[in-house]
Amino acid sequence: MISLANPTRFLELAARAIPWLAVAALLLIGIGLYLAFFVAPPDYQQGETVRIMFVHVPSAWLAMFGYVLIAIAALGTLIWRHPLADVAAKAAAPIGATFCFVALVTGSLWGKPMWGTYWVWDARLTSMLVLFLLYLGLIALWQAIEEPGRAGRAAAILALVGVVNIPIIKFSVDWWNTLHQPASIIRPGGPSIDPSMLAPLFVMAVGFTLLFVLLHLIAMRAEILRRRVRAMQQRQIEHAALVEA
Amino acid sequence: MQQTFGLAAHKLGCQRGGRTIFRDLSFELAPGQALLVSGPNGAGKTSLLRQIAGLLPLAAGELHLEGASPDHALPELCHYVGHLNAVKPSLSVGENLQFWSTFLGGAGADVRNALAAFGLAPLADLHAGLLSAGQKRRLALSRLVAAPRPIWLLDEPQTSLDAASLELLDAAIGAHLASGGIAVVASHTPLKSKFAHKLALGKERVR
Amino acid sequence: MQQTFGLAAHKLGCQRGGRTIFRDLSFELAPGQALLVSGPNGAGKTSLLRQIAGLLPLAAGELHLEGASPDHALPELCHYVGHLNAVKPSLSVGENLQFWSTFLGGAGADVRNALAAFGLAPLADLHAGLLSAGQKRRLALSRLVAAPRPIWLLDEPQTSLDAASLELLDAAIGAHLASGGIAVVASHTPLKSKFAHKLALGKERVR
Amino acid sequence: MREALALLARDLKLAWREGGAIGVALGFYLVVIAITPLGLGPDLNLLARIAPGMLWVALLLAALLSAGRLFENDYEDGSLDVLTTGALPLAAVAAVKCLAHWLTTGVPLALLAPVLGLLLNLPLEAMPWLVLSMLAGTPAVSFVAGIGASLTLGLRRSGLLLALLVLPLYVPVLIFGVAAASAAITGPASPWPPFLMLCALSLAAIVLAPIAAAAALRTALR
Amino acid sequence: MREALALLARDLKLAWREGGAIGVALGFYLVVIAITPLGLGPDLNLLARIAPGMLWVALLLAALLSAGRLFENDYEDGSLDVLTTGALPLAAVAAVKCLAHWLTTGVPLALLAPVLGLLLNLPLEAMPWLVLSMLAGTPAVSFVAGIGASLTLGLRRSGLLLALLVLPLYVPVLIFGVAAASAAITGPASPWPPFLMLCALSLAAIVLAPIAAAAALRTALR
Numbered sequence A: 001m002i003s004l005a006n007p008t009r010f011l012e013l014a015a016r017a018i019p020w021l022a023v024a025a026l027l028l029i030g031i032g033l034y035l036a037f038f039v040a041p042p043d044y045q046q047g048e049t050v051r052i053m054f055v056h057v058p059s060a061w062l063a064m065f066g067y068v069l070i071a072i073a074a075l076g077t078l079i080w081r082h083p084l085a086d087v088a089a090k091a092a093a094p095i096g097a098t099f100c101f102v103a104l105v106t107g108s109l110w111g112k113p114m115w116g117t118y119w120v121w122d123a124r125l126t127s128m129l130v131l132f133l134l135y136l137g138l139i140a141l142w143q144a145i146e147e148p149g150r151a152g153r154a155a156a157i158l159a160l161v162g163v164v165n166i167p168i169i170k171f172s173v174d175w176w177n178t179l180h181q182p183a184s185i186i187r188p189g190g191p192s193i194d195p196s197m198l199a200p201l202f203v204m205a206v207g208f209t210l211l212f213v214l215l216h217l218i219a220m221r222a223e224i225l226r227r228r229v230r231a232m233q234q235r236q237i238e239h240a241a242l243v244e245a
Numbered sequence B, C: 001m002q003q004t005f006g007l008a009a010h011k012l013g014c015q016r017g018g019r020t021i022f023r024d025l026s027f028e029l030a031p032g033q034a035l036l037v038s039g040p041n042g043a044g045k046t047s048l049l050r051q052i053a054g055l056l057p058l059a060a061g062e063l064h065l066e067g068a069s070p071d072h073a074l075p076e077l078c079h080y081v082g083h084l085n086a087v088k089p090s091l092s093v094g095e096n097l098q099f100w101s102t103f104l105g106g107a108g109a110d111v112r113n114a115l116a117a118f119g120l121a122p123l124a125d126l127h128a129g130l131l132s133a134g135q136k137r138r139l140a141l142s143r144l145v146a147a148p149r150p151i152w153l154l155d156e157p158q159t160s161l162d163a164a165s166l167e168l169l170d171a172a173i174g175a176h177l178a179s180g181g182i183a184v185v186a187s188h189t190p191l192k193s194k195f196a197h198k199l200a201l202g203k204e205r206v207r
Numbered sequence D, E: 001m002r003e004a005l006a007l008l009a010r011d012l013k014l015a016w017r018e019g020g021a022i023g024v025a026l027g028f029y030l031v032v033i034a035i036t037p038l039g040l041g042p043d044l045n046l047l048a049r050i051a052p053g054m055l056w057v058a059l060l061l062a063a064l065l066s067a068g069r070l071f072e073n074d075y076e077d078g079s080l081d082v083l084t085t086g087a088l089p090l091a092a093v094a095a096v097k098c099l100a101h102w103l104t105t106g107v108p109l110a111l112l113a114p115v116l117g118l119l120l121n122l123p124l125e126a127m128p129w130l131v132l133s134m135l136a137g138t139p140a141v142s143f144v145a146g147i148g149a150s151l152t153l154g155l156r157r158s159g160l161l162l163a164l165l166v167l168p169l170y171v172p173v174l175i176f177g178v179a180a181a182s183a184a185i186t187g188p189a190s191p192w193p194p195f196l197m198l199c200a201l202s203l204a205a206i207v208l209a210p211i212a213a214a215a216a217l218r219t220a221l222r
């Protein structure tokens, strides 16, 4: 914790980790795609289109994962005042939003063949859409506030309010509509999908997760450097002022 | 004035937006003493007052109240009159002050005297939105009298006051100090009231 | 300074919200002369300046420009610096002034000097939202230099300026008058610049 | 306590004086409901069917947009600075202001709803439940709006930003509110479960929102 | 001319800087469209049927609410006083500000509409006409909003009051806009007549609104 609290230290670690992560992520995703397209059989009812799932499901998971990450970081900002927490949260938001978007797009592309329409107001799709909206809200707030300190704290508060609400929202939306097939991977009974699909799905899931972490580290590094530049400029301004005063 | 306090600041530091505005600032005020904070624009006068009022976190050092029981929170003993007047245009002058008096824990009775203290009595029923700049300022200052509090934090109180009102302000501050109160005043232009301590901020800072 | 004008007011009257603020107000300013408007709070200083700037209708009397061709509209020859600073917090100091300079018909070149004229040059790239009260005020005043106009209307220009900035303000006004400009300044506190005329408003008014 | 009452009284008075905020919120509500049929076409059955939904969505918008300046005015004229120096904790201040907003917006909107329901020929027997559900749900609306308002304090365009931040959080209120109202129309489901859910939501909001709002206000003031 | 361009540039810059106003308006639009089905129920045919109306109403709200502070900020910080002393006539100032509003709000909203159309499964062939009609109609929206914004200048809760004043004026835009879009879906009527009506409305607004706005601004300033 202490060692990580120091951004410089963090930068070093990140710099060392990034190449490895990159290689691992690309490798896994490559394998995953290979399995998905050439090994996994077409689904007996969903046909070839089922292959979309291998992108769709992991992105959907990571979209949720991203928000949880932000919420934890928010605690870090508000309670432990951890210098990196704010950076972590800010960096995670756009990435999570992107995965969320990918889940939505792949999902609706999938929907066209399955349901004959790009979008249905099914429970899970809807709650995913709401999650996307929550992401947009966070990003908009970060954009709207000039001062990094305030922006971080405000966004943290919003993120926490968001996580408190997400279960309620999910519940209400399910209550509103229970047409979509129930979650069949994450559920007490264990997976019910054909293993031949499960294997590539998990490879992809792990690959995407690594990709997420990779992007997150890169974004965090960028953010830290951006703030340092900002601080330096301010110091220059002050210095100039002192000289002329 | 009910109870009197002393206020001491020890090695205060202030940061805004990552920039250090001032550091290692210390002073001690005994009951009945006043502090004049001066310094070029941007030196951090407002920031200091906001720190004492609990609006801005202390980047370093501490503030403490002498003669205060732990259940006394510093901000609740302070009157903060900043650059802004906290005047509601759609309430009458009297209503404005009445509210602040109750909210800041004054007895309703004080309101009339408070208005009188700054020569606003004749305007009591006027919509505050119609007041001129200086009249608004005086309305803000009358809070000080409407709810007795031991510590006054005044940020350029003279802004757009005419000569007559300056007299009134000096009188008010004098009375406050006489009754054992404390005042911290940020100002560029001199005031008649005598200040036990003077603090010149940011000689070297951005002008 | 391109062309110089004289400004004359004849029996001006001002009403606000049905109340007569002042009446029968007359003055004459030759090029290079300045008028100091003083008076208690609520006497109508701001109102008078707004009338000259064309923001408030004349209830009575008239204003006219000497040496002006009919196509000169009075407001377009005036700089109005009121109680408010017209500063955009989300633009940088430089961008703020740059805009006003272009909009008020100044040559872009003037901007740097204008900032320098009020000691803001080092802050040019800072977000104006971060400026302190006095720094904001100085940014507003720098408009005067950024776009040359023959008539300056200044409403309590000294508000929250430090000593050093006051010097700069006096210098700016002096230069303006020297080059044949006119200035009408409403103020409670004295200024160094010499005023050819003084106008004391509303001795008898509600204070 | 005196402080809280004084603040409440002041806010109600201001809401009343400043451009008849109440009337304006109602007007907005009315106009939105009135122009929607123009967009959707005059088919009465269709309108009746979507009436509860329309009414709730319009109510959310009206309440939300009037919440935009919940703290804004006090922030801009410096009152908020002084409010923090009162004996009343900041969270309580926030709560009182949200309460005032509910009284001046939520309640009138809820009471107006049936009238607009007529425009959308909502069956009469649905009205009581519509109003009840709205009265039960609007506290959540006002208090959650309070969080948004404090987060967007002092930012330009805060109105829309506020809506963007807060509307997603309203999804449960919307769903249960509409459910309660339409259950009363169509049945067979009883309107009670969603109604109770609404009450629960409001209670939770009343307890938790002020804390979040206070935290946000502090960060806005420094 | 230089003045007008400078002002336009400044307003665009501000719209961009101040809380990414554009993104926020879009977000609001998205949210409103996204939560309505939660109120109306998931029936796709129903949604498809009311899609053009929904999209137009939501667009009007988004545009209108973002117009709330069209002159407000300049008024509160004293910029408006100085703007009147410029060589540019006040009507031209108003026109430029409305234009900036259209560029930063009307256009992006119109371009986003088809995407949201998907959510309400609006048939693809209707999209081009939807966008066209919106591009033709939104200038009227922005300029009329300008009148409202100037009339409500300096009043509290101006956002809602503005909506109350202006939404009725939008009725024609709404009707022709929806007509154009849905004619493209259902036929048989050609979408041209309503489309041309929209253009006419916008032209009229562009010519007349700034004059009215300027007059209102003058009275607000005294």
Ligand code: HEM
Binding pocket: A053, A056, A057, A060, A061, A103, A104, A105, A106, A107, A108, A109, A110, A111, A112, A114, A124, A125, A126, A128, A129, A181, A182, A183, A184, A185, A186
């Ligand atoms: C925007 C559109 C969609 C979104 C946001 C979405 C959301 C999700 C999410 C969050 C998951 C993973 C969570 C979990 O497994 O419990 C998931 C899995 C899945 N989705 Fe979607 N979905 C969308 C469209 C579709 C469509 C059109 C289909 C077509 C049949 C579909 C079928 C599935 C399947 C089969 C899985 C994996 C097995 C399962 O978990 O049930 N989804 N979707």
Ligand SMILES: Nc1ncnc2c1ncn2[C@@H]1O[C@H](COP(=O)(O)OP(=O)(O)OP(=O)(O)O)[C@@H](O)[C@H]1O
Binding pocket: A147, B016, B017, B018, B019, B021, B039, B040, B041, B042, B043, B044, B045, B046, B047, B048, B206, C129, C130, C131, C132, C133, C134, C135, C160, D222
């Ligand atoms: N939110 C902020 N972020 C970063 N810097 C800030 C912020 N607010 C103010 N500052 C800077 O802090 C410094 C001190 O500001 P402050 O208002 O305390 O000065 P001041 O002494 O009150 O000046 P004045 O006499 O003009 O009122 C200024 O240089 C200002 O630029």
Ligand SMILES: Nc1ncnc2c1ncn2[C@@H]1O[C@H](COP(=O)(O)OP(=O)(O)OP(=O)(O)O)[C@@H](O)[C@H]1O
Binding pocket: B129, B130, B131, B132, B133, B134, B135, B160, C016, C017, C018, C019, C021, C039, C040, C041, C042, C043, C044, C045, C046, C047, C048, E222
């Ligand atoms: N909109 C208005 N309607 C009615 N009366 C008004 C209005 N605005 C100002 N007044 C009144 O007009 C008088 C003059 O106001 P003005 O602002 O000109 O005074 P001033 O000389 O500038 O005072 P100060 O020195 O405090 O700035 C004041 O008494 C004020 O109450």
Ligand SMILES: [Mg+2]
Binding pocket: B045, B046, B047, B083, B155, C132, C133, C134
């Ligand atoms: Mg200050």
Ligand SMILES: [Mg+2]
Binding pocket: B132, B133, B134, C045, C046, C047, C083, C155
């Ligand atoms: Mg004045």
